[in-house]
Amino acid sequence: MPLNRRFRRMTRVGPVQVGTAYDNRGREKHTAACTAPRCGFSADYDSRAAAELAARTHRCPVR
Template sequence: MSANRRFRRVVRIGPVHVGTYNDGRGREKHTAACTAPRCGFSTDYDSRAAAELAARTHRCRVR
Protein backbone atom coordinates (compact mmCIF):
# COMPACT_ATOMS: atom_id res chain seq x y z
CA MET A 1 0.00 0.00 0.00
CA SER A 2 1.41 3.38 -0.94
CA ALA A 3 1.82 6.20 1.52
CA ASN A 4 -0.68 8.86 0.41
CA ARG A 5 -0.28 11.59 3.00
CA ARG A 6 -1.89 15.02 3.06
CA PHE A 7 0.45 17.30 4.94
CA ARG A 8 -0.72 20.41 6.75
CA ARG A 9 1.11 23.06 8.76
CA VAL A 10 4.21 22.68 6.59
CA VAL A 11 7.11 24.93 7.56
CA ARG A 12 10.62 25.15 6.19
CA ILE A 13 13.61 25.29 8.54
CA GLY A 14 16.72 25.59 6.41
CA PRO A 15 16.62 22.80 3.82
CA VAL A 16 14.26 20.71 5.99
CA HIS A 17 10.46 20.73 5.66
CA VAL A 18 8.36 19.85 8.72
CA GLY A 19 4.75 18.76 8.17
CA THR A 20 1.86 17.24 10.11
CA TYR A 21 -0.37 14.41 8.87
CA ASN A 22 -2.72 11.70 10.16
CA ASP A 23 -1.47 8.12 9.82
CA GLY A 24 -3.61 5.15 8.82
CA ARG A 25 -4.93 4.75 12.37
CA GLY A 26 -6.00 8.38 12.68
CA ARG A 27 -3.13 9.44 14.94
CA GLU A 28 -1.41 12.75 14.34
CA LYS A 29 2.22 12.34 13.20
CA HIS A 30 4.92 14.84 12.27
CA THR A 31 7.60 14.43 9.61
CA ALA A 32 10.93 16.17 9.07
CA ALA A 33 12.38 15.70 5.57
CA CYS A 34 15.46 17.31 4.01
CA THR A 35 15.05 18.64 0.46
CA ALA A 36 18.75 18.85 -0.38
CA PRO A 37 19.84 16.72 -3.34
CA ARG A 38 21.10 13.22 -2.38
CA CYS A 39 20.59 13.81 1.36
CA GLY A 40 17.84 11.28 2.13
CA PHE A 41 17.04 12.52 5.66
CA SER A 42 13.41 11.84 6.56
CA THR A 43 11.95 10.83 9.93
CA ASP A 44 8.55 10.60 11.61
CA TYR A 45 7.85 11.81 15.15
CA ASP A 46 4.94 11.74 17.58
CA SER A 47 5.40 15.38 18.62
CA ARG A 48 5.79 18.55 16.57
CA ALA A 49 8.53 19.81 18.90
CA ALA A 50 10.68 16.74 18.22
CA ALA A 51 10.30 17.14 14.45
CA GLU A 52 11.23 20.83 14.61
CA LEU A 53 14.23 20.08 16.84
CA ALA A 54 15.44 17.48 14.34
CA ALA A 55 15.05 20.03 11.54
CA ARG A 56 17.03 22.66 13.43
CA THR A 57 19.90 20.30 14.30
CA HIS A 58 20.09 18.45 10.95
CA ARG A 59 23.37 18.75 9.08
CA CYS A 60 23.58 17.38 5.54
CA ARG A 61 26.57 15.14 4.96
CA VAL A 62 26.36 15.63 1.20
CA ARG A 63 28.32 18.68 0.03
Protein backbone atom coordinates in the same frame (compact mmCIF):
# COMPACT_ATOMS: atom_id res chain seq x y z
CA MET B 1 2.65 0.79 -1.84
CA PRO B 2 3.62 4.27 -0.59
CA LEU B 3 1.42 6.24 1.75
CA ASN B 4 -0.47 9.20 0.33
CA ARG B 5 -0.49 11.72 3.17
CA ARG B 6 -2.15 15.12 3.19
CA PHE B 7 0.22 17.40 5.07
CA ARG B 8 -0.81 20.57 6.83
CA ARG B 9 1.09 23.16 8.85
CA MET B 10 4.13 22.96 6.60
CA THR B 11 7.16 24.93 7.80
CA ARG B 12 10.71 25.13 6.55
CA VAL B 13 13.85 25.17 8.70
CA GLY B 14 16.80 25.58 6.35
CA PRO B 15 16.63 22.73 3.81
CA VAL B 16 14.33 20.65 6.06
CA GLN B 17 10.54 20.78 5.78
CA VAL B 18 8.35 19.89 8.75
CA GLY B 19 4.73 18.86 8.21
CA THR B 20 1.83 17.40 10.17
CA ALA B 21 -0.42 14.60 8.91
CA TYR B 22 -2.49 11.68 10.16
CA ASP B 23 -1.14 8.15 9.81
CA ASN B 24 -3.21 5.17 8.66
CA ARG B 25 -4.48 4.60 12.22
CA GLY B 26 -5.76 8.15 12.64
CA ARG B 27 -2.95 9.35 14.89
CA GLU B 28 -1.32 12.71 14.32
CA LYS B 29 2.31 12.39 13.16
CA HIS B 30 4.91 15.04 12.44
CA THR B 31 7.46 14.48 9.69
CA ALA B 32 10.81 16.16 9.10
CA ALA B 33 12.30 15.67 5.62
CA CYS B 34 15.37 17.22 4.02
CA THR B 35 14.87 18.63 0.51
CA ALA B 36 18.57 18.85 -0.39
CA PRO B 37 19.67 16.74 -3.36
CA ARG B 38 20.98 13.26 -2.45
CA CYS B 39 20.42 13.75 1.30
CA GLY B 40 17.57 11.31 1.96
CA PHE B 41 16.85 12.35 5.58
CA SER B 42 13.26 11.91 6.74
CA ALA B 43 11.75 10.82 10.04
CA ASP B 44 8.36 10.66 11.76
CA TYR B 45 7.83 11.97 15.28
CA ASP B 46 4.97 11.96 17.77
CA SER B 47 5.38 15.64 18.73
CA ARG B 48 5.83 18.77 16.67
CA ALA B 49 8.62 19.96 18.97
CA ALA B 50 10.67 16.82 18.32
CA ALA B 51 10.30 17.21 14.55
CA GLU B 52 11.34 20.86 14.68
CA LEU B 53 14.32 20.01 16.89
CA ALA B 54 15.43 17.37 14.38
CA ALA B 55 15.06 19.93 11.59
CA ARG B 56 17.15 22.52 13.42
CA THR B 57 19.95 20.09 14.28
CA HIS B 58 20.06 18.21 10.94
CA ARG B 59 23.31 18.38 8.98
CA CYS B 60 23.36 16.95 5.47
CA PRO B 61 26.11 14.35 5.04
CA VAL B 62 26.43 15.16 1.33
CA ARG B 63 28.32 18.37 0.61
